Amino acid sequence: AQSVTQLDSHVSVSEGTPVLLRCNYSSSYSPSLFWYVQHPNKGLQLLLKYTSAATLVKGINGFEAEFKKSETSFHLTKPSAHMSDAAEYFCVVSDFGFSGGYNKLIFGAGTRLAVHP
Amino acid sequence: SAVISQKPSRDICQRGTSLTIQCQVDSQVTMMFWYRQQPGQSLTLIATANQGSEATYESGFVIDKFPISRPNLTFSTLTVSNMSPEDSSIYLCSVLGGGGPDTQYFGPGTRLTVL
Numbered sequence: 610a611q612s613v614t615q616l617d618s619h620v621s622v623s624e625g626t627p628v629l630l631r632c633n634y635s636s637s638y639s640p641s642l643f644w645y646v647q648h649p650n651k652g653l654q655l656l657l658k659y660t661s662a663a664t665l666v667k668g669i670n671g672f673e674a675e676f677k678k679s680e681t682s683f684h685l686t687k688p689s690a691h692m693s694d695a696a697e698y699f700c701v702v703s704d705f706g707f708s709g710g711y712n713k714l715i716f717g718a719g720t721r722l723a724v725h726p
Numbered sequence: 727s728a729v730i731s732q733k734p735s736r737d738i739c740q741r742g743t744s745l746t747i748q749c750q751v752d753s754q755v756t757m758m759f760w761y762r763q764q765p766g767q768s769l770t771l772i773a774t775a776n777q778g779s780e781a782t783y784e785s786g787f788v789i790d791k792f793p794i795s796r797p798n799l800t801f802s803t804l805t806v807s808n809m810s811p812e813d814s815s816i817y818l819c820s821v822l823g824g825g826g827p828d829t830q831y832f833g834p835g836t837r838l839t840v841l
Contacts, residue, residue, distance in 0.1 A: 641828050652818055653769075653832040655727070699768065703828035712828035716768040 611636045611702045615717040623725050628672075628687040630720045632700035635681065641703035641712070642683045644674055647719075648696045656698075659683065670694070695724045728753050728821050730833035738839045739809055746805045747836045749819035754799035757822040759830065760792070764815045772817075775802045809840045 616631040634640060644656040657668025664676045674685045683700060700717040729752040739745050749758065760772040773781040773794055781794040795803045806813050816837050820830040 643829075645832075650837070652730075652732075652834040653820075655829070655831065658829060713771065714828065714830060716770075718768050 611638075611640060611704045611715050613642075613700045613702045613715060613717040615698075615700050615720050617720050618718065619721045619723070621723040621725065622690045624692055625689050628685070628690045628694065628722065630685040630698050630700075630722065632683045632685065632717060633681050634683055634700075634702050636702060642674075642676065643701040643703075643714070644668065644672070644683075644685050645699045645701060646696050647699065653699070656685070690722075690724045692724050692726070695722055697721050727823055727831045728755060730819060730821060730831060732817075732819060732833040732836050734836060735834065736837040736839075738841060741810050741840055743809055744805055744807045745809065745838060746803050747817055747819075747838075749802045749804070749833055751800045751821055755821040756799070758796065758802045759820045759822075760794060760802075760804045761818045761820065761832075762815045763818060763835070769818065772804070806838065809838075811840045814838055814840045 612635045614633045622628055639661050642659040645653040646656050647653050656672050657666045659666045659676045667673045672687050674683055676683050698720045702715045704713040704715050731750045733748045758775045761769045762772055763769050771784050772787045772792055773783045775781045775794050775796040777796045777799050791807050793805045816835045818832050818835045820832045823829045823831045
């Protein structure tokens with residue numbers, strides 16, 4: 610079965626410094642992987658998606674993630690944090706082999722990013 | 727991506743009562759999903775709702791507690807029945823987008839507090 614582990618429950622950075630949110634996955638297949646962001650009192654927004662094309666995936670708001678099969682990792686990065694990046698981030702893997710025409714999403718526990726001035 | 731709205735955005739309810747949450751999409755979609763996010767937790771899938779068929783519930787969720795309707799391709803409701811404080815959560819609907827069989831887009835959520 611597919612699973613994801615977000616290695617940090619909380620990450621704190623200063624504005625203008627790099628962001629690294631870590632995610633490891635477990636999958637029997639070549640997985641689809643996602644990062645979603647949830648701002649306070651808001652729904653989830655899709656940041657980016659990996660589907661076995663380029664291993665470096667660029668998303669919205671300057672975020673990107675690199676798929677590393679040898680390390681089973683899909684870490685999310687941003688070169689320079691902005692105050693508006695403060696939010697909860699979820700790493701998600703798609704569970705293949707699900708019947709019904711869709712693949713079930715498996716969510717990580719989430720990483721809360723704090724950005725300080 | 728689809729634009730999804732939910733009503734109400736938040737509510738405070740008394741134990742023993744029921745609340746129906748609405749999810750509206752701006753385009754026709756085959757599959758809609760309902761999730762629960764308990765305080766400080768990640769998302770858990772409650773059920774999948776296809777138009778014209780019974781909802782499919784995940785382990786630990788039952789129809790009597792969380793009845794779902796899907797009358798057409800743009801609308802669904804989730805009812806939280808006979809509520810207790812343990813039902814206090816954010817409830818989110820999502821739809822399968824055009825990016826493949828696993829790309830979902832989420833509504834803003836309904837924040838429910840049960841006293």
